[in-house]
Amino acid sequence: MPPITRIACIGEVMIELIAGHGNAAELNVAGDTYNTAVYLKRHARGLDVDYVTALGRDTFSDRILAHMTAHDVGTKAVARHPTRMPGLYAIETDALGERSFSYWRETSAARTLFDSDGAEGVPRNAAEVLAHYDLVLLTGITLAILSCNARNRLMTAIDAYRAGGGQIAFDSNYRPHLWNDPALARRETEAMWQRTDIALPSVDDEIALFGDADEAAVLARLADCGIKAGALKCAEAGPVNLGSDSTRAKVSPATQVVDTTAAGDSFNAGYIAALALGATPTDAMIAGHTLALQVIAKRGGIVDTD
Numbered sequence: 436m437p438p439i440t441r442i443a444c445i446g447e448v449m450i451e452l453i454a455g456h457g458n459a460a461e462l463n464v465a466g467d468t469y470n471t472a473v474y475l476k477r478h479a480r481g482l483d484v485d486y487v488t489a490l491g492r493d494t495f496s497d498r499i500l501a502h503m504t505a506h507d508v509g510t511k512a513v514a515r516h517p518t519r520m521p522g523l524y525a526i527e528t529d530a531l532g533e534r535s536f537s538y539w540r541e542t543s544a545a546r547t548l549f550d551s552d553g554a555e556g557v558p559r560n561a562a563e564v565l566a567h568y569d570l571v572l573l574t575g576i577t578l579a580i581l582s583c584n585a586r587n588r589l590m591t592a593i594d595a596y597r598a599g600g601g602q603i604a605f606d607s608n609y610r611p612h613l614w615n616d617p618a619l620a621r622r623e624t625e626a627m628w629q630r631t632d633i634a635l636p637s638v639d640d641e642i643a644l645f646g647d648a649d650e651a652a653v654l655a656r657l658a659d660c661g662i663k664a665g666a667l668k669c670a671e672a673g674p675v676n677l678g679s680d681s682t683r684a685k686v687s688p689a690t691q692v693v694d695t696t697a698a699g700d701s702f703n704a705g706y707i708a709a710l711a712l713g714a715t716p717t718d719a720m721i722a723g724h725t726l727a728l729q730v731i732a733k734r735g736g737i738v739d740t741d
């Protein structure tokens with residue numbers, strides 16, 4: 436595997452509101468690829484990790500940038516849209532402990548990323564952005580928030596990037612409400628699997644999106660797409676290698692599950708950090724799982740870890 440020192444995570448980072456009792460709320464910064472960027476940098480200090488997105492020029496965007504800086508995530512690929520603002524989501528917990536999510540993200544600045552009609556300062560040329568990195572991580576959420584044109588430009592840029600030796604890591608992270616049409620989500624996700632060097636799907640997302648009968652069917656379909664490396668995340672059953680053999684990592688069970696937010700995101704970070712530092716795929720799966728266990732033992736997406 437070619438050396439990995441410069442990594443970009445592409446997507447949308449949002450303001451997160453956790454509704455408390457009465458009128459109180461806690462305010463955080465989160466988003467799937469962003470969570471991964473923070474954990475990646477934390478667990479492989481020597482890597483350069485940039486986040487690629489568009490924010491606004493408002494004070495909440497300032498707050499997000501300050502969060503990136505505090506976590507040593509590079510901001511040079513963050514554009515600032517003149518009128519749009521970041522997306523927002525709220526988490527509420529009912530009396531039985533069941534969480535529900537509400538989103539305000541349809542008109543966020545990140546939606547203009549790689550857009551031909553995007554405002555000045557918002558990256559339009561995906562190829563120019565990708566060229567700076569050894570590895571680029573994106574997810575099905577990244578694809579879902581882009582315009583159709585922007586997605587096509589990104590796919591074309593990915594082909595050129597990979598032809599020049601760049602590597603793509605992808606997690607399908609299927610969120611039905613972000614896609615108008617499940618058939619479109621399937622087409623775009625499959626197109627990405629055909630362009631992926633390190634695949635990091637979770638079995639539940641793949642089954643929900645493609646209707647596979649079981650884990651074996653997921654593995655067979657991903658192999659047909661040409662996937663040769665990565666891990667299939669299977670919650671407590673432990674991840675399965677997506678390389679030449681489909682062995683399941685022998686992992687320890689969770690001692691405490693408080694909140695599974697960012698389980699997959701942190702797994703991706705632990706896995707990629709370990710690979711970049713020279714670990715075998717099996718050790719990378721164990722590193723991903725070990726980090727995910729720490730994350731699910733605490734409330735919130737970005738939590739303190741060892």
Ligand code: ADP
Pocket residue numbers: 637638639667668669670671672673674688689692695697698699700702723724725727728731
């Ligand atoms: P996602 O969060 O993307 O849906 P998973 O639920 O498979 O993905 O979780 C990602 C990783 O987090 C798993 O591969 C596993 O390492 C760990 N994990 C999640 N839930 C549990 C659990 N209940 N017990 C042990 N590990 C878990």
